[in-house]
Structures are given as structure tokens and as C-alpha cells.
Amino acid sequence: MIKKLTIAFAITVITAASATAQCSDRKSYRDIEIPCYKEFSSAEFITDGQQYREYLKGGQMAEYKITFFANTTYRFITCTGNSEIQVAWFLEDEKGNVLFDNTKHDNARVWDLEFKSTMDCHLKFYIAGQTPVARTSIINPLDTMSDSLREIVEAKMKEEKKDEAPEVSGCASVMISFKQ
Template identity: 30%
Template structure:
């Protein structure tokens, strides 16, 4: 019985370690997407990470008028696993990469300062569980 309990605890910690390590790798991949080939986007300093299992994660931020932003997201080697949707505080959809084959990043310029909610979820047709990483950057 003791062996079973110890094995269960060990498996639990190893499992969390694998998830954390997987997320750390994805953060580096997401940084590459955020900077892009032209390397003219700078991170806002936040890394939005969630382990998703058939669910959505929400992140709140503010976009400042006149600024060009890039949202980048990844959940694995196929960068089209993550769907991100930008909504205003009333829930109106401003943008979703779902309409663009789940593009792993998107650039846009906002005309006015606006607080937003960004929802991330995995594309259930491609992946049902795993770590999703999103970063937001602005153009230099």
C-alpha cells in the first residue's frame, strides 16, 4: 500500500514537471513567433500560459490607441492548435484567428484605447489537451 501511495505521489509530481517543462519549451517557441523574421515586435513582458483540457482560458489586457500589436500563440509543433479570440468587455468579438485557419500570430493596429478579454482554446479537431502559450507584443 505504501508503495502504491508513493508511486502515485511520484507520478503526480513527474506529471506536473513534464507539463511545466512542455510549457517552458512552448514559451521559447512563442517568443520566436512574437518577434517574427523582421524582429520588430517587443513583448509586453507577460507570458500567458494555461494548461487546457477541453476548456478555455481568459486573459485581460488593454490595447492602447495608435499602437500596432501582435498576438502570438502556440501549443506544439503545429502552431495552428490554438484559437484566440479578442473581445471587448461586453463580449463582442473584435477578432478571432479561427477565421484565418488558426494563424499562430496576427498583427493589428487599434484606433482607440480599449480594454479587452482574450480567450484561448485548443482546436478540438487537432488537440484536446495540453499547454497553450500566448504572448502579446507591440511594434517598435
């Protein structure tokens, strides 16, 4: 009995912690998502109940694998903690073919997509205006270079960054719902 209560308590604590997880500026993801969802949701769409959200720094890109079911229309809603920041997102099939890219539609915050067949896709999103970078590198290549070579490479990288847009960081969320 005590073991069951301990497990139930642990699940409750973990669920509550994830629901109120801090994003930035002491706002929770929930504080960011609820107004956005209310603005763009409709009675004919039901949330899929999953959380596709990240704190993204610069061009960091979030990636989630999702199964979409045949003959179903899905609504994608994007939100950030800052009204001046937009989310750029795209869907790829398992072979890496881009099925949809909202940057081709002025980073639309809401988009409905209908799937004719069941398929696994990769939802990838990042802060619009940043150069997207996948989070795959575990080892920093600069750590493997000699000191003199590292200094040369870092100086070159710093010079190249002068012309780039300033790095933007913030919370990004993609909410997905499906049509009843």
C-alpha cells in the same frame, strides 16, 4: 535587514518557479515559448512581458483581461507543446463584441492587430477543434440531482459524446508584443 532579504528571496523563488513551471511531458512553458517566439518575432516588436498561458483540458477556455493602447500595433503569437495542436483565440470588447477571431483565419499562429483607441479587451483561447467551455461553474449540476436522475443524465451525455471529436489536452500560450 533580514526582513528585506527574506522578501527578496521569496520574490526570487516565486519568479523562478513561474518561469520554469511544468506544462506537460516535463517541458516547461519556457521550452515551448522560446522557439515559437524566435520563429515569429521581429526586431520591430517588443514583448509586453506578460504570461498568457494555461494547461487546457478538452474545451477549457482561458481568459485574460488586457488593456490595448491607442495607435499601437500588437502582434499575437500562439504556441502549444505539440505541433499538431493549434490554439483558437478571440478578442472581445467589454460588451462582449468579438473584435477578432483567429478561427475565421484558419487558426493563424501569428496575427497583427492595430488599435485606433485605447480599450480593455478579453483575450480568450482554447485548443482548436474542441468545443470551448468557460471555467465558471463551481458546482457540478450532477451533484445536486437524485441518483436515478443523475444516471439518466450521465447516460445521455455519454451517448452524445460518442459523436464528438476526442478530447485533446495540452499547453497553450499566447504571446503578445507591440510595435516600437
